[in-house]
Amino acid sequence: MQNLIEINNISEAHEILGLPKKPLHPLVTVINPLEMNLNVELLKELKVCVNLYQVWMNDGVSGTVAYGRNEYDFQDGTLAFLKPGQVLTYQEKNIDKDTKGWGLLFHPDLIRKSS
Numbered sequence: 001m002q003n004l005i006e007i008n009n010i011s012e013a014h015e016i017l018g019l020p021k022k023p024l025h026p027l028v029t030v031i032n033p034l035e036m037n038l039n040v041e042l043l044k045e046l047k048v049c050v051n052l053y054q055v056w057m058n059d060g061v062s063g064t065v066a067y068g069r070n071e072y073d074f075q076d077g078t079l080a081f082l083k084p085g086q087v088l089t090y091q092e093k094n095i096d097k098d099t100k101g102w103g104l105l106f107h108p109d110l111i112r113k114s115s
Helices: 010-016
Strands: 003-007 028-031 046-050 053-067 070-074 078-082 086-106
Touching: 003 010, 010 028, 010 086
Parallel strands: 003 046
Antiparallel strands: 028 086, 046 086, 053 070, 053 078, 053 086
């Protein structure tokens, strides 16, 4: 059985992703994938529930991510949108040294009760 990690706020996301800097805002952050210091082997053994909205655009990153009962193959130039509460499992991940891209993570409170 796999262990489950829950990420409930931007500070936890920075900590788990191994980012070198603290977030500048408590509800939103923009991430450069090259700054992440992830233990990819450890990720393969975990399920991750991120309770944040996520938008990722990567060029130079490929891999397989499972959520729900489906597997998704992310290739160069993929734009991915994830909603809070989705449980992800990483099967494999390859990162080129020339990776470009970004991740936008924001807490649901940022848009809650907003038109």
